[in-house]
Amino acid sequence: MNYPVWQLGFAGGGLLIAIMAVFHVYVSHFAVGGGLFLVLTEHKAIREKNPDIMAYVKKHTRFFMLLTMVFGSLTGVGIWFTISLLNPSATSVLIHNFVFAWGVEWTFFLAEIISIFLYYYSFGRISNRNHLIIGWIYFAFAWLSLFVVNGIVAFMLTPGSWVDNGNVWSGLFNPTFWPSFFFRTFLALMIAGLFGFMTSTTLKEPELRNRMVRFCALWLLAPFILFLASAWWYRSALPPQLEEMVFKKIPGLKFYLQAFVACSSLLVFGGLVMAIRTPAAVRRSLAAVMLLIGLVYIGTFEFIREGGRKPYIIQDYMYSNSLLKDSITPVKESGILQAARWARVREVDENNLGAAGKEVFDLACLSCHSVGGPLRDIKVSAGKLSSTGMGFFVNAMGTKLKYMPPFVGTEEEKKALIFYIYHSVMNQPQTEK
Ligand code: HEC
Structure with missing residues (x-):
């Protein structure tokens, strides 16, 4: 109640942040999973002494770099603009509580930016060993940045004992920190597969294309069981009242919960179809559809998480309308x-x-x-x-x-x-x- 209200009508109820965040979250998870995808695919190219796979890694890196560094960064800054206008009080709580965590986060971002540029521009110019090291450094920082942001995002859902003790560590390593971290990590790996489809389906040489598309399908499908297990862990880490709210009480969330389940099946099914040898044009279209399903998938999850927090913006502390x-x-x-x-x-x-x-x-x-x-x-x-x-x-x-x-x-x-x-x-x- 300490700030002016941005008097949106049509776009009220959090529409702006929903749009901004869904795109950002998709690309930022790609920035993590896709980082591991790059180095592991490069390892594969070196192990198999296959210059074509290496050329593919380079091509995919360019796509990866442009998407995560340009679109990812812009929407990331967009989130800050949006949340600070939509809910200045809650944004202020996040900044004041986690000021050092944000500092660490931005240091990690900087390391990510530097290492991905070095990685891309040093293809074929330095030894394989050093090139791989740079790739691993990129992935390590990308994963660490998820580690930190995950703590802050999970904090808003389950601040745990922070509400009583105000301790920053209690807030960061809150009750859903670990399940959410693993949940997002596995999701990031699956997303790496989805984006991998986009570049692997356009490879010209049929044999290589087939191999790489299958390789990407493996990225999508292999983490799936672990992903589901972490989703279950996530759910059981929620305090009972909150769990009841999300899964039973809030009428508007039912649709998103059903959509999440439906998209899970679609992704697995689509992944299996991708692994079958079909004409290139079919695979290309399917890759685009799958990418869209992935967006809906992560979107529904974020809607459930944000929606489930109602009536709070920071659980047990501040309501969505910024009333403490x-x-x-x-x-x-x-x-x-x-x-x-x-x-x-x-x-x-x-x-x-x-x-x-x-x-x-x-x-x-x-x-x-x-x-x-x-x-x-x-x-x-x-x-x-x-x-x-x-x-x-x-x-x-x-x-x-x-x-x-x-x-x-x-x-x-x-x-x-x-x-x-x-x-x-x-x-x-x-x-x-
Ligand atoms: C913290 C978020 C929040 C705030 C603030 C809020 N509501 Fe709601 N409201 C909800 C949710 C969630 C529902 C359940 C419907 C849904 O899930 O889509 C709901 C449902 C309703 C419904 C019943 C809707 C139906 O179709 O059955 C009415 C009426 C309503 N709200 C009025 C208000 C009024 C008036 C205010 C302000 C004084 C208000 N709400 C403030 C979140 C909120």
């Missing part, structure tokens, strides 16, 4: 409009119900509900309810409806909120004041 759990009582006493530092309307009266209601909505609801957009559209919800019904819903927030934070406004603010939703958003002027 500990500040519920004082804010309730003063009302939202008094407590929010940047509210333009401070008092509700008969003449400003719409304006006051919009302020209340932006402060209390917009972080999770869009107005007419794809994510948790308040128009759709309000359409199902009468304004009296909405009143009951708002009263039940935080108690019966545990996936939403308690409503901390006064009775007048609630009235203004409902007036705004039905009068201004739903355009139902007959709503009684």
Whole structure:
């Protein structure tokens, strides 16, 4: 409640961060798994004394470098812009708590950038041994950067004892740190296979193409069992209430959970089909489709993780609308409009119900509900309810409806909120004041 609210309507409910993050996460996992793919494929080329495979590694490195360094870095910075505008309070908590972790992270990034450039430009110019060492250095730093970021991302879902002791180590090595780290590592290896399809299917020589496509299929399929095991471990590491919330209580997550299961089967099936010798054009199209399924796959996972955190942005500490759990009582006493530092309307009266209601909505609801957009559209919800019904819903927030934070406004603010939703958003002027 200490920062102005970015008054998005259509793009409310986290749409912007969802788009930015899904692309970033896909490419950044590729940056990890793909790093191992490069060195291991180079080892293969050297072992088999096969210059064609070596040429393939070089070609794939160029693709890898451009995608991860340009697109990966831009979207990474994009995430910072987006989160700092969408939720300055939570971003501030992450920065202040983990300032050294971020410093370490960026040092690792720098090492990644330097080593991948050295790797690419030194192909054929230095000894195999030294070239491989550079490749391993790249992969080590890429994996380490996942190690650190994973801690911070997992922290938001399960901050564990940090909530009580405020200790940075408790926050970083939180209850889901390890399962999430392995989960993401195996996923990264599978993603390396998916991106490998993109370059291996375009190889001209049929024999080599067939071998390399199969090699990539192995990357996709081999880690799969371990990936599923780590997903199970991840789930069992969640505190029971949170587990129940994610898998049972939040209605909107069911779709994503089903999509995740469906994509798992599609990926395995697609991987097997890729391994069969089919015409080059078929394989190329299938490679593109598989890459897209991979994006949906990681996207649904991230939606489940972010969605499952509701009503919090940092579990047990800060709600998605940036209200601190500990500040519920004082804010309730003063009302939202008094407590929010940047509210333009401070008092509700008969003449400003719409304006006051919009302020209340932006402060209390917009972080999770869009107005007419794809994510948790308040128009759709309000359409199902009468304004009296909405009143009951708002009263039940935080108690019966545990996936939403308690409503901390006064009775007048609630009235203004409902007036705004039905009068201004739903355009139902007959709503009684
Ligand atoms: C922490 C995020 C969050 C905040 C903040 C939030 N909600 Fe919700 N709301 C949800 C979730 C999650 C659902 C469950 C529906 C879903 O999963 O898509 C929901 C459902 C609802 C529903 C029922 C929807 C239906 O179709 O059955 C209403 C009504 C609603 N919210 C109103 C509000 C109002 C009004 C506010 C602000 C005072 C608010 N919400 C703030 C997350 C939030």
